Amino acid sequence: MDSPATRDPDLTRARILDAALALFVEHGVTGVSLREIAETSGVTKSLIHHHFGSKEALWTAVKAHAFSRYAEEQMAELEARQVPDTSLLQTSVLRYFRFLQQRPEVVRLLAWIHLEADEGCSEMDAELVRLGAERIRQAQQAGLLRDDVNPTHVVTLFVHACSQWFTAKAHHSGWPGIGDDQAYLDDFLRIFMAGLAPPEER
Amino acid sequence: MDSPATRDPDLTRARILDAALALFVEHGVTGVSLREIAETSGVTKSLIHHHFGSKEALWTAVKAHAFSRYAEEQMAELEARQVPDTSLLQTSVLRYFRFLQQRPEVVRLLAWIHLEADEGCSEMDAELVRLGAERIRQAQQAGLLRDDVNPTHVVTLFVHACSQWFTAKAHHSGWPGIGDDQAYLDDFLRIFMAGLAPPEER
DNA sequence: CGCTTGACTGGCCGACCGGTCAATACGTTG
DNA sequence: CAACGTATTGACCGGTCGGCCAGTCAAGCG
Numbered sequence: 001m002d003s004p005a006t007r008d009p010d011l012t013r014a015r016i017l018d019a020a021l022a023l024f025v026e027h028g029v030t031g032v033s034l035r036e037i038a039e040t041s042g043v044t045k046s047l048i049h050h051h052f053g054s055k056e057a058l059w060t061a062v063k064a065h066a067f068s069r070y071a072e073e074q075m076a077e078l079e080a081r082q083v084p085d086t087s088l089l090q091t092s093v094l095r096y097f098r099f100l101q102q103r104p105e106v107v108r109l110l111a112w113i114h115l116e117a118d119e120g121c122s123e124m125d126a127e128l129v130r131l132g133a134e135r136i137r138q139a140q141q142a143g144l145l146r147d148d149v150n151p152t153h154v155v156t157l158f159v160h161a162c163s164q165w166f167t168a169k170a171h172h173s174g175w176p177g178i179g180d181d182q183a184y185l186d187d188f189l190r191i192f193m194a195g196l197a198p199p200e201e202r
Numbered sequence: 203m204d205s206p207a208t209r210d211p212d213l214t215r216a217r218i219l220d221a222a223l224a225l226f227v228e229h230g231v232t233g234v235s236l237r238e239i240a241e242t243s244g245v246t247k248s249l250i251h252h253h254f255g256s257k258e259a260l261w262t263a264v265k266a267h268a269f270s271r272y273a274e275e276q277m278a279e280l281e282a283r284q285v286p287d288t289s290l291l292q293t294s295v296l297r298y299f300r301f302l303q304q305r306p307e308v309v310r311l312l313a314w315i316h317l318e319a320d321e322g323c324s325e326m327d328a329e330l331v332r333l334g335a336e337r338i339r340q341a342q343q344a345g346l347l348r349d350d351v352n353p354t355h356v357v358t359l360f361v362h363a364c365s366q367w368f369t370a371k372a373h374h375s376g377w378p379g380i381g382d383d384q385a386y387l388d389d390f391l392r393i394f395m396a397g398l399a400p401p402e403e404r
Numbered sequence: 405c406g407c408t409t410g411a412c413t414g415g416c417c418g419a420c421c422g423g424t425c426a427a428t429a430c431g432t433t434g
Numbered sequence: 435c436a437a438c439g440t441a442t443t444g445a446c447c448g449g450t451c452g453g454c455c456a457g458t459c460a461a462g463c464g
Contacts, residue, residue, distance in 0.1 A: 149393060
């Protein structure tokens with residue numbers, strides 16, 4: 001609301017990015033006008049053009065900014081645990097689920113990006129997926145997980161099961177017999193972990 | 203392209219609905235103008251207002267129309283098989299996957315609906331989910347599936363795993379090590395079916 | 405036939421869109 | 435202090451938006 005006492009282009013950029021992220025993620029790029037973003041962030045519409053050039057460029061900047069923060073947090077999460085053990089996968093799923101639970105804007109951002117079919121964004125988390133798949137592969141070689149499935153598909157599946165739960169939450173919350181976040185997570189983990197156990201344990 | 207020789211309001215409505223579905227699903231409601239829909243369907247913009255009242259009402263009609271067709275096809279699919287057996291779940295997953303594979307507009311329609319958080323739409327497939335969950339429950343009671351998981355969550359999980367694969371396809375097709383539709387489906391089914399097997403078989 | 409109903413048209417409206425531009429205010433630097 | 439670069443402003447542009455309205459036209463019916 002209150003504008004900064006002195007000129008601060010970095011803060012201005014940040015305020016615009018924050019407001020744009022919130023609005024874009026809520027209503028989609030075409031559903032938001034630069035005037036709304038200007039009003040929300042407390043700056044002039046012209047100033048947005050000055051700092052970002054165009055609406056399209058602003059959207060690109062918003063995606064890059066939010067995605068890089070997302071990638072940083074997830075990368076830190078992955079690198080915190082170096083040695084694969086039996087509980088690593090379960091813990092990773094749990095943490096990713098909790099992460100999405102606390103950051104609904106990330107869930108919606110990803111959903112918009114998917115609908116855009118923005119192929120450039122796939123490069124942004126490719127490294128993340130590569131790292132996750134590598135952990136799965138290590139666990140497979142250690143005999144902790146079945147080795148007849150593609151590690152990348154395992155990562156993909158668990159990302160899908162978590163993100164889609166929150167993306168479609170308003171939709172399937174009315175389904176008969178559906179449980180809350182924790183109950184869904186528990187059932188998913190039961191099925192997922194049992195399905196990934198090595199053959200000799202089945 | 204060519205307009206009907208005589209006046210045919212039903213055909214006109216259908217042409218508008220078809221064009222609107224294609225455009226809405228591709229660019230989103232706010233990304234499409236009534237003028238584009240009018241031009242694509244070969245009618246006047248005023249005629250759209252005459253038949254549907256407003257852009258919002260047209261979108262509602264498009265959703266209801268497409269969704270009812272989707273529900274019909276899926277309901278027929280479910281009711282075709284009455285007796286639960288060991289291969290029913292696997293077959294259902296496979297057919298649902300193939301269904302989405304051949305109807306990309308359904309995938310995108312669902313994705314838009316999810317982003318809208320239109321809770322009214324959840325009623326449309328609640329019956330579908332209820333029926334699917336009932337089949338799972340029957341299989342559980344017959345000892346064909348583990349019974350310590352919520353049947354509705356099983357349905358939800360397999361719907362998520364299938365639909366999100368196609369929704370995010372453009373995004374994760376660039377991920378290192380990812381396979382094609384069939385390879386992903388195979389791996390998912392391996393994990394899913396093994397994870398749902400009753401305890402004594404593990 | 406004349407009359408009613410509703411499908412259908414073209415034109416128009418005010419609001420709003422993204423983008424541009426000249427002018428201004430401020431901070432930094434020489 | 436003067437000069438310069440840039441953050442910032444508000445007015446303005448052509449174009450498009452969804453919606454509205456008066457009127458035309460075709461079909462059904464007594």
